[in-house]
Amino acid sequence: MTGNEDVREIVDRKLRDIWLQSREIIEGRLAILGEAVQMLERGELTAAKRAEAMTAAHKLTGSLGMFGHRKASSIAGEIEARLEQDASVKDSDIPGLVKSLERALAGAFEE
């Protein structure tokens, strides 16, 4: 393996490139959360959409953390946890958390 310092620079550059290439997928996952919030607010969140949103939140938690967006990753983790508690009172927190997540990622794709 090469020197740790050089490798870290290479790793950072590669992660940055992949982050930029992943924009569409990340935005797609955010869109799924947005749709779930709309359905939730209308009282129409189905079990299937909840499961889809939970998967999106879970994947955001992992990928955002990997790319250094720790705050956004942590918010996504909270959304996932709330979605996991099937239709509990905690659902009321979800719209606010999704907004916080969008705010935390504002400008994150600008080079």
Added chain:
Amino acid sequence: MNKRSRTKAERRAVSRGSARVLIADDDPIVRGAVRAVLESFRGVKIAGEAADGKKTVELTVQLHPDLLLLDLQMPHLPGLEALRELTTQQIPTRTILLCSAINNREILEALQLGARGILLKSQVRDLQSAIEAVMQGEYWVDGRRVANVVEIVQQMSPAVQPSGRAAGRYGLTPREMQIIGAVTQGLMNKDIGQALSITEETVKRHLTNIFNKVGMSTRLELALFAMEHGLASR
């Protein structure tokens, strides 16, 4: 590294001059990022990728990678269940859990199932150090290289006090309980012998008896078992 102490996996990786790695994660972005990171390391080759737990087991059995980077939450078979299934196979693959979040109970379970490293995805920049530690026969836990994993296990386990009833259940003598306590503290045979004023050979003999009585075969298993069953305290 002492050549005689190398395991089959280490010897294979060393003789080839590279470690073959299988990436297991259901998120294609994570797999792509990990692949790119691994490609930055000299001496590491990608053996394959799996997007769910079942495929992970299949590919590990088929490809015998030196190292498995395993996510915890995956469809079809969760990471720890995949790891449990792999423990039944005689495969010299070492595993590092690469996950978003993990609690102490899951870390202990993973170590018990033979995982050699735990790395959060947010710490992926430490992946090279983690791989080096694990391929050299050590552990990577809590963001650092760990030679004696029993110490880590002890720190993470809930506080318990050893009980006479637990000792009686397994037919353990007071001396054996002392030895279990010392193993759980991460002491090696030589240190235990000095602390108890007995020879290293006697410590080994006691350990063999203890392993037979509780049905464990390694110090790590014994330490985990002891803390779980009230045979040792923190």
